[in-house]
Amino acid sequence: xxxxxxxxxxxxxxxxxxxxxxxxxxxxxxxxxxxxxxxxxxxxxxxxxxxxxxxxxxxxxxxxxxxxxxxxxxxxxxxxxxxxxxxxxxxxxxxxxxxxxxxxxxxxxxxxxxxxxxxxxxxxxxxxxxxxxxxxxxxxxxxxxxxxxxxxxxxxxxxxxxxxxxxxxxxxxxxxxxxxxxxxxxxxxxxxxxxxxxxxxxxxxxxxxxxxxxxxxxxxxxxxxxxxxxxxxxxxxxxxxxxxxxxxxxxxxxxxxxxxxxxxxxxxxxxxxxxxxxxxxxxxxxxxxxxxxxxxxxxxxxxxxxxxxxxxxxxxxxxxxxxxxxxxxxxxxxxxxxxxxxxxxxxxxxxxxxxxxxxxxxxxxxxxxxxxxxxxxxx
Numbered sequence: 001x002x003x004x005x006x007x008x009x010x011x012x013x014x015x016x017x018x019x020x021x022x023x024x025x026x027x028x029x030x031x032x033x034x035x036x037x038x039x040x041x042x043x044x045x046x047x048x049x050x051x052x053x054x055x056x057x058x059x060x061x062x063x064x065x066x067x068x069x070x071x072x073x074x075x076x077x078x079x080x081x082x083x084x085x086x087x088x089x090x091x092x093x094x095x096x097x098x099x100x101x102x103x104x105x106x107x108x109x110x111x112x113x114x115x116x117x118x119x120x121x122x123x124x125x126x127x128x129x130x131x132x133x134x135x136x137x138x139x140x141x142x143x144x145x146x147x148x149x150x151x152x153x154x155x156x157x158x159x160x161x162x163x164x165x166x167x168x169x170x171x172x173x174x175x176x177x178x179x180x181x182x183x184x185x186x187x188x189x190x191x192x193x194x195x196x197x198x199x200x201x202x203x204x205x206x207x208x209x210x211x212x213x214x215x216x217x218x219x220x221x222x223x224x225x226x227x228x229x230x231x232x233x234x235x236x237x238x239x240x241x242x243x244x245x246x247x248x249x250x251x252x253x254x255x256x257x258x259x260x261x262x263x264x265x266x267x268x269x270x271x272x273x274x275x276x277x278x279x280x281x282x283x284x285x286x287x288x289x290x291x292x293x294x295x296x297x298x299x300x301x302x303x304x305x306x307x308x309x310x311x312x313x314x315x316x317x318x319x320x321x322x323x324x325x326x327x328x329x330x331x332x333x334x335x336x337x338x339x340x341x342x343x344x345x346x347x348x349x350x351x352x353x354x355x356x357x358x359x360x361x362x363x364x365x366x367x368x369x370x371x372x373x374x375x376x377x378x379x
Contacts, residue, residue, distance in 0.1 A: 001269065001270060001271070001272055001273065001274055001275075001276060002059075002060025002061055002107065002274075002275050002276070003059055003060060003061070003275075003276050003277075003278055003287050003290060003291055004059070004060065004061030004062065004063060004107070004109070004238075004275050004276065004277035004278060004287075005050075005054060005059050005061070005062050005063065005277075005278065005283060005284055005287050006063040006111075006277055006278065006279055006283070007063050007064070007065045008065065008283060009050070009053075009283050009284050010281075010282050010283040010284060010285050011284065011285060012053060012284055014046055014049045014050050014053060015046060016043050016046050016047075016065050016067070016068065017039050017042050017043060017046075017070070018039070018067045018070040018071075019035065019036070019039060019070050019071060020071070021071055021074050021076065021077040024036070024071060024074075024077045025076065025077055032077070033079060033083055033084055033085060034085055036069075036070060036071070036079060036084060037084040037085050037086045037087070037090065039070050040068075040069050040070070040084065040090045041086065041089065041090055041093060043065075043068050043069070043070075044090060044093035044094050044096075044097065045093065047062075047064065047068065047094070047097050047143070048093075048096065048097050048100060050062055051097060051100050051101060051104075051106060051108075052100075053284070054106060055100075055104045055106060057284070057288060058288075058291055059284070059287055059288075059291075060105075060106060060107060060275065061106065061107040061108065061109065061238075061275045061277065062106070062107075062108050062109075063108070063109050063110070063111055063277060064108055064109070064110055064139070064140075064143065064145065066110065066111070066112055066113050066132075066136065068139060069081070069135070069139065072135050073128070073131050073132050073135050075128075081138075091142060094139060094142040094143055095142050095143070097142075097143045098142055098143040098144040101143060101144050102144055107145075107146070107236070107275055108140075108143050108144065108145040109140075109145050109146070109147035109148070109149065109238065109275075109277075110136045110139075110140055110145055110147065110148045110149065110180075111148075111149045111150075112129075112132055112133065112136055112148065112149075112150055113132075114151070115128070115129070115132075116129040116132050116133060116150050117129055117153040117154060118130075118150065118153055118165075118166050118169045118170070119152070119153040119154065119156075119162045119163070119165040119166035119169065120153065120154065121156055121165075126169055126172070130169075130172050130173060133148060133150070133173060133177045133181070134173075134174060134176070134177060136148050137174070137176045137177040137180055138176070140176075140180055141176060145180065146180055146235055146236075147180055147182050147205075147207070147238055148177060148180040148181055148182070149181075149182045149183070149184055149207050149238070150181070150182070150183055150184070151183065151184055151186045151189075151190070152166060152183055152184075152185075152186065152189065152190035152194070152195055153166060153189075153190075154189065155189050155190075159189075159190075159194065163190075163194070163195075163198055166198065167198055167201070167202055170202060170204075181204055182204060182205045182206070182207045182238065183195055183198075183199065183204050183205075183206060183207065184206070184207040184208075184209050184212070184240065185206070185207075185208065185209055185212050185213055185216070186209070186212050186216065187209075187211070187212040187215040187216050187254040188215075188216055188254075189216070190216075191213065191216055191217070191218035191220075192206065192208060192213060192218060192220055192225040192228065192229065193218040193219065193220055193225075194218070196228050196229075196232070199232045200231070200232060203234075204232070205229075205232045205233045205234070205235075205237065205238075206228075206229040206232045207229075207238050207239065207240060208225055208226060208229035208237075208239045208240070209239070209240035209242075210222055210225075210226075210239065210240070210241060210264075210266060211240065211241065211242040211243070211244070211254075211256075211264070211279070212240070212254075213225055214248070214253075214377075214378065215253055215254045222266050222378070223266070223268055223344075226239075226266065226268065226269065230272075230274075236273060236274065236275055237272075237273075237274045237275070238274065238275045238276075238277065239269065239274055239275070239276050239277070240276070240277050240279055241260055241264065241265060241276050241277070241278055241279065241290075242256045242257070242260065242264075242278075242279040242280060243256070243257040243259065243260050243261040243264045243280070244256075244257060245257045248377045248378075249377070256279055256280060256281055257280060257281070258280060258281040258282040258286065259280055259282050259285075259286045259289055259290075260278060260280055260286060260289070260290045262290065262293040262294065262348075262349045262350065262351060263348035263349060263350075263359075264348075265290070265294060265348075265349045266347070267301045267303070267320045267347040267348070267349055268320060268321070268347070270294065270349075271321075278290055292351075293349070293351045294349060300316060300317070300318045300349075300350045300351075300352060300353050300355065300356035301316065301317055301318070301320055301347050301348065301349055301350060301356065302314065302315075302316050302347070302348050302350060302356050302359045302360050302363060303315055303316070303317065303320060303323070303344060303346060303347040303348075304344075304345050304346035304347075304363070304371065304375065305327060305336060305342040305343060305344055305345065306342065306343050306345045307335075307336060307339035307340070307341075307342045308339050308340060308341055308342070309339050311339065312345075312368070312371055313333065313335055313336050313339075313342060314360055314363050314364050315332075315333070315360065316350075316353070316356040316357060316359075316360050318353070320344075320347060324344055327340075327342050328340065328341065328342070345375050346374065346375045346378055348378075
């Protein structure tokens with residue numbers, strides 16, 4: 001399993017530059033293209049520095065900012081790469097990033113902005129979305145990125161029709177886009193259950209966002225959605241993790257925290273050959289913190305089982321699948337042995353055995369109602 005860093009840094013002196021259409025629009029076209037050429041080369045250098053940082057710090061994936069080529073698809077100030085005075089050098093520098101990625105077995109990806117909506121009822125929005133996807137796939141080809149990830153779009157009062165429109169508009173995309181295109185469940189409209197049929201029918205991998213799923217549930221458990229999402233991939237799967245800013249009982253749980261609460265990380269993700277992008281405001285600090293807490297699969301977990309008599313059993317382990325197998329065989333606990341089958345209903349990661357023991361003690365002290373609420377919040 002590898003963790004991914006998204007787009008920018010909080011503390012590292014690695015930054016990406018951009019400009020505005022207003023600024024470019026005031027310049028002579030030749031001067032504007034010269035400026036844009038310089039910005040593109042600066043961003044290629046910044047991307048290489050970002051990849052070096054990731055490699056040096058055990059971060060396996062870097063999401064590339066959509067404006068890596070500033071205002072590339074703007075309707076009046078946009079440009080083709082060949083229009084830029086140093087186009088060959090720009091491409092060469094980005095290809096150098098791709099060489100570094102391959103050499104060090106890193107991964108890169110793209111996540112276009114929210115204005116990319118393939119199922120919009122407005123033809124101009126769809127055309128602009130296709131244009132944006134083609135641009136990002138072009139850069140993805142240079143750097144070896146294998147994911148250009150989008151959301152399902154709007155429902156427009158008829159979710160099934162909107163999904164059909166999404167499927168129909170896939171034919172507008174080039175092969176360069178289609179071979180990289182993925183779709184992600186969101187926190188308000190499309191759940192994994194909504195998207196999985198079209199993913200399987202059209203061969204589009206599902207980027208499973210567990211935070212979005214918890215905000216926008218559909219009856220599928222996290223473990224079930226994970227298994228279903230895995231079946232849609234023909235390459236290394238990609239998932240997303242984030243934590244709510246004010247906790248799961250606070251307002252607007254869809255807002256992202258600076259860091260990841262390790263208890264939000266599904267225990268069954270550990271050991272999977274997947275990329276997990278960390279969507280947290282503290283950026284590289286959050287990724288490094290989560291790496292430390294998870295210890296990349298050697299951490300401890302607190303878990304709850306629902307027994308055949310509907311009672312709840314709480315335990316700790318550093319290997320959830322193995323411990324579940326022991327419970328099923330009747331060798332893990334005298335309590336569960338006489339109450340089989342026992343089904344896993346809750347799990348949360350802990351940084352150490354000591355932390356797991358303390359959390360186990362705290363959960364055991366909760367009332368039945370409080371435990372059920374805790375289980376429901378993580379469904």
